[in-house]
Amino acid sequence: LTRPGTVYLVGAGPGDPGLLTMRALELIRQADIVLHDHLVSVEILAQCGSHTRLIDVGKVGHGVQTDQAAIERELIALASRGHRVVRLKGGDPLLFGRGCEEASALRAANVPFEIVPGVSSAMAAPAYAGIPLTARGLAASVAIVTGHCGGSGATPPTIPIADTLVVLMGIANAASIRDQLLAAGRSPDTPAAAIEWGTYARQRVAVATVATLPDVIARDSLRAPAVIVIGETVRLRPVLEWFDSSSLASRDVLLSRSTATVDGSDHVWPPIAG
């Protein structure tokens, strides 16, 4: 169940509403207020209760940085007034989701919280592209990094070393990623793929090598949100490819709220009255 005065830091998964967890569904149906990332899909927001107020608090990957401190203050204020508050994030809340910062702020303010892991796009986007992260004899380890530098002037994180590398939010920095991989001794012929809107009906996949990745991304005009996968398992895509976006239309997704409402007038950030 859900408790008044509590903040739930919830992963919404990668996009396909079928990948929402049961606990996340229960929470957004019962929540008084849902503060959600811009990228959470309309079909998922449509599952919120009819009484639930939806607030879009961020444009992820679109340049404008949401005021993180303001979000944290708002979570504390809403919970302190006795609301059931869901902070709904794309993917998983503790993997590049700033959930750690929000949980720390809530703890400092003595606001009870719960963390609900979600299916990360780091795993789901490759899966929907027919690319396994591990495979016997090909890849026995995975590393995940973000290609997004965050605040201005920050240096990009060092590329970790593993058999398969997943880069979240790296599409705009593909040339830099290529250069770092080559400098680290990775072969330019290593297979690579970029997955735009992974798990959505509009998913697009481009296959390249480390050397050609930036050119292929430019050729196909791939944009954020996108996941990059680098490693030998990319070669398995012709065998494992299964996702047919037309099959999504036949799913049993119950809409408890019209998508018109979701797209429209609830977005009132900032400020919030009540």
Place this chain on the structure above:
Amino acid sequence: LTRPGTVYLVGAGPGDPGLLTMRALELIRQADIVLHDHLVSVEILAQCGSHTRLIDVGKVGHGVQTDQAAIERELIALASRGHRVVRLKGGDPLLFGRGCEEASALRAANVPFEIVPGVSSAMAAPAYAGIPLTARGLAASVAIVTGHCGGSGATPPTIPIADTLVVLMGIANAASIRDQLLAAGRSPDTPAAAIEWGTYARQRVAVATVATLPDVIARDSLRAPAVIVIGETVRLRPVLEWFDSSSLASRDVLLSRSTATVDGSDHVWPPIAG
């Protein structure tokens, strides 16, 4: 919806039934046959339809290696007879789940399949232990590896290099992991944690350092299934700890099948008639 003659390779998540995805729930409710890992929790199996035959096909992490080729043959045979078949795996099917091998076998036999990503214990067990995988200023990359060597005589995989390291199925090899980390130059004082039965009500967590991890695991008698996390973010556990196993009892989990049935007579592997 589900289609006859199709195999669904489904991640059941880390254990807590609340972390099952909506698509996984839909599939196990409609399946004719569910071939599941030994570790999939009874509460999740209880969600299967009353007509669904459950088959336990593996003891994961308990020494006895299930005959993988036999499972693949059975998936193909059952789908070819027109059954709706779910292969239900702990965590995510493409992350150390042998889902890659099963999908390849299905493709070779022209059996249609779908892959349903799940919440990995690599993310969820740390989250339930109050340990984020990334945190601004502390950890900007994550690597995931298995500490289990698979077949006899196989050499353990090389430890990948990243700010946070997650080791699945590594509890029995903690001393070897410590030695590899020290040989790679990681400080013996690096924080480390071991999480037994992560996300289950019986979850236990032990905090140590790289140097003391094997001793702490022995002191607390931690056993598989367990997840090991190594990195500076382990220090945040006192701030982020939130999981109270008693709260699980108040969840809205609908049992569509008695747990007595789930624990009992359906386990008929091998062979299968029909």
